[in-house]
Structure formats: structure tokens, C-alpha cells
Amino acid sequence: MSEIVDDIKFIDEEGKRIDGRRVDEMRPLKIEAGVLKRADGSAYLEWGDNKVMAAVYGPRECHPRHMQNPSRAIIQCRYNMMSFSVSDRKRPGPDRRSIEISKIISEALENVVFTENFPRTSIDVYIEVLQANAGTRVAGLTAASVALADAGIPMRDLVPAVAVGKADGHIILDLNGKEDNFGSADLPIAMIPRTGEVLLMQMDGHMTMEELDLALSYAKKACQEIYDIQRDALHRRYASQAGTEDDNDDDDDLPDEEA
Numbered sequence: 001m002s003e004i005v006d007d008i009k010f011i012d013e014e015g016k017r018i019d020g021r022r023v024d025e026m027r028p029l030k031i032e033a034g035v036l037k038r039a040d041g042s043a044y045l046e047w048g049d050n051k052v053m054a055a056v057y058g059p060r061e062c063h064p065r066h067m068q069n070p071s072r073a074i075i076q077c078r079y080n081m082m083s084f085s086v087s088d089r090k091r092p093g094p095d096r097r098s099i100e101i102s103k104i105i106s107e108a109l110e111n112v113v114f115t116e117n118f119p120r121t122s123i124d125v126y127i128e129v130l131q132a133n134a135g136t137r138v139a140g141l142t143a144a145s146v147a148l149a150d151a152g153i154p155m156r157d158l159v160p161a162v163a164v165g166k167a168d169g170h171i172i173l174d175l176n177g178k179e180d181n182f183g184s185a186d187l188p189i190a191m192i193p194r195t196g197e198v199l200l201m202q203m204d205g206h207m208t209m210e211e212l213d214l215a216l217s218y219a220k221k222a223c224q225e226i227y228d229i230q231r232d233a234l235h236r237r238y239a240s241q242a243g244t245e246d247d248n249d250d251d252d253d254l255p256d257e258e259a
């Protein structure tokens with residue numbers, strides 16, 4: 001990373017950010033469900049400059065067998081960044097960061113999937129980051145929960161997630177690459193809007209209690225927005241399967257079940 005960072009002004013006189021957004025404005029988000037024929041469920045997401053694919057397999061017999069849980073399914077997530085997804089070539093294969101992100105996403109999803117319905121099985125979730133520009137863990141989790149629903153796996157709810165942060169002393173929603181790298185705080189959150197339940201919360205940097213309250217209120221509003229986009233992706237997916245919409249020529253062999 002070869003940028004001079006000292007004189008970045010994150011918020012201008014009009015209260016606008018470097019990409020023109022307001023402090024509480026999200027980057028554009030698009031989600032498409034059911035994009036891969038070979039996976040049991042899948043979702044593709046574009047969020048600002050992030051491009052993320054999620055694929056779900058299972059529930060299927062858990063291997064190695066010693067990892068089986070006799071009373072429930074385990075969720076095994078693998079978050080991976082493509083070498084070409086970032087500006088400096090990323091060395092292929094797992095690293096500490098991707099192992100950590102895989103773990104926190106698995107744990108968030110375990111809290112919504114009815115894992116007790118599928119003892120001894122594994123639900124495998126693959127997240128591939130094709131292009132990264134901050135917030136890929138929340139983008140990955142948002143896509144993964146749509147892919148799980150697309151696979152017909154029973155869940156309590158979808159899991160929308162977003163990062164809130166701080167730059168120039170302002171709380172800002174959905175950090176972009178510069179804000180994430182050179183801002184003063186990053187707070188990824190996953191929240192079920194219906195209940196306000198928090199499934200993921202991490203903190204990098206510092207915030208006062210007042211700032212945290214404001215950050216949580218931004219996150220809550222954004223999670224509702226993301227949730228509506230997730231639901232819409234699933235509606236479009238199943239509307240096209242039922243033949244009530246003709247802008248999707250996907251004609252695969254998935255069962256006619258509800259998500």
C-alpha cells in the first residue's frame with residue numbers, strides 16, 4: 001500500500017464523504033440468489049466495489065467423522081479471497097485473517113440455522129471474494145445467508161450485516177476501502193432487524209458510548225435495508241422458478257419447495 005495518508009479529508013464542508021455519500025448512506029447493494037447450478041444454494045452480491053459469491057452444500061454427511069455432532073449439524077464456512085481481488089496480489093490459500101473470518105461467519109450462521117434438525121451432518125458454506133473494497137466479511141455473511149435460504153435450509157431468519165466506522169471524528173456507515181484502511185474505527189455488525197438480535201459484532205479502534213449508540217442506530221437502519229434486498233433476491237429467485245417472471249431463463253432441477 002503506497003498511499004500518503006496524513007492529509008486525507010474524509011468529510012468535506014458539506015458533510016459529504018470522499019465518494020460523495022452522506023455519513024449514514026450505504027453503498028449500492030445488489031444480490032442475486034440461485035446463480036450456481038451445482039451448488040444446493042448460492043448467491044452473488046455486488047456491494048460498492050465488492051463482488052462476492054457464496055455457495056452452500058448440504059446438509060450432508062460430515063467428514064471427517066470425528067467432527068460429527070450427534071445432536072446437530074455443524075456449519076463449516078470457508079471465506080476466501082481471490083489473488084486478484086485486492087490491489088496487492090493476495091497469496092493464495094488460508095491465512096490468519098481468512099481463518100478468523102470463516103470462524104465468525106460460521107458462528108453467526110449457527111445461531112440462525114435449525115441445526116438440531118440435521119444431526120451428524122455438515123452444512124458447508126463457501127465464500128469467494130472476487131473483488132474487495134472493505135466490508136467483505138459483512139458482504140460474505142449477507143450473501144451466505146441468502147445462499148442458505150436458497151438451499152432450502154430452515155433458518156430463523158436471514159442475516160443482514162454491515163460495517164459502521166469512524167473517520168474525522170464522524171460515525172460513518174458502510175466504510176469504503178480508504179475509510180476502512182485509514183479511518184479510526186471499524187465495527188462490523190450483523191443484526192436481525194425483526195428482533196434486534198446481534199449475531200456478529202467486532203471492533204477495531206475506539207468509540208465513545210455516544211458514538212457507539214449512533215453507530216448501532218445506523219447499523220440497525222442499514223440492516224433493515226439489506227434485509228429487504230435479501231428478501232427481494234429470494235422472491236425473484238422463486239418467482240422465476242414458479243414461471244411467474246420471465247426475466248430469468250434459469251431452468252434447473254431444484255425441488256419446488258419454499259425457501
Ligand code: CDP
Pocket residue numbers: 086087088090097132133134135136137138177180186188
Ligand atoms: O473486508 P473486511 O473489511 O471485512 O476486512 P478487513 O480485514 O478489515 O479488510 C479490509 C479491506 O482491506 C478488505 O476488504 C480489502 O479491501 C483490503 N485487504 C487487502 O487489500 N488485502 C488483504 N490481504 C486483505 C484485505
